[in-house]
Amino acid sequence: MAVLLPPEPRVLILFNPFAGQAYNLKQTLENAANIWRSKGWDVEVRPTKAPGDAILQARLAAEQGYDIVVAAGGDGTVNEVVNGLVGTRTALAVLPIGTVNIWARELGLPMDLHRVANAFLTAQLELIDVGKAGERFFLLMAGIGFDGAVTAQINPGEKKRLGIFAYVKQTLQLAWNYQGVRSFIRIDGKRVRGRILLIIIGNSQLYGGIVKLTAHAIVNDGFLDVCIIKGHSMLVAPLRLLSVFTRRYNRDPKVVYYRAQQIEIKGKKLLPVQVDGDYLGKTPMNFQVVPESLWVLVPKTVDKSLWKNE
């Protein structure tokens, strides 16, 4: 159920100076903050000092009673802020200055910071689920297998230079030799068999900022959506992806789709795992939904298919 913002909220903007577009957009970010200040919002801008710092700063802000913490960065910064805010009353917002900015796109926000700041002036607060991979919370998705391998090998310098094309390049390089792996998977207690190329566990719908791999995901339904692509070789993945894009989940025997609360993945071969676009580690790992655990600021124009009807 949507809740109105307090009239003059106390806001902390955590600015990641190493996010993809931070250098170019620093002044624009200040201008966006001024739009909020001009409406009486109490806004403070603070840079992050190192990877992981946004988790600590967001947690402290929640303890100090801030109404909103804004992740001014990409999805890595959003993920850190989420990890500081889960289970608190403080809400997450975003000013997209990263490379891909999936959460901002998922909310239907423009990529122009002035327009984002204006959209948030009339936004509402919503309570949503998050996912948990091992001990790490995630907002968007966890990717296991091929997807995790691509993320593990992304070079930060190359990501800065090439943007999203760094992922395209790495995907093409790895796809030639990547083989599906027999793994032990339990989804809400049910065993799933076969050779696994890729598993996406989605709390939300968008993948990579452009496609929907977990197209039926709802952010406040108490479940995670799981899309599994099976097979021997990534070279046939385009066929599988065609099934995903045309939503022929479960009609293509190599593309299976579940809605679940608990997912367990283990096996002889360890699979790389990414969460919200950043490499996390390797299986064995358990994944679970943490229902209604994060307040988020949501513009009025958001895609209604992300929410369950109340």
Ligand SMILES: Nc1ncnc2c1ncn2[C@@H]1O[C@H](COP(=O)(O)OP(=O)(O)OP(=O)(O)O)[C@@H](O)[C@H]1O
């Ligand atoms: N002060 C800092 N110094 C170095 N790295 C930092 C600092 N603050 C944050 N980081 C790290 O920068 C990394 C990249 O940030 P982020 O994901 O926000 O931007 P991006 O990679 O450009 O965007 P996207 O994830 O949308 O592609 C994160 O993993 C984060 O931990």
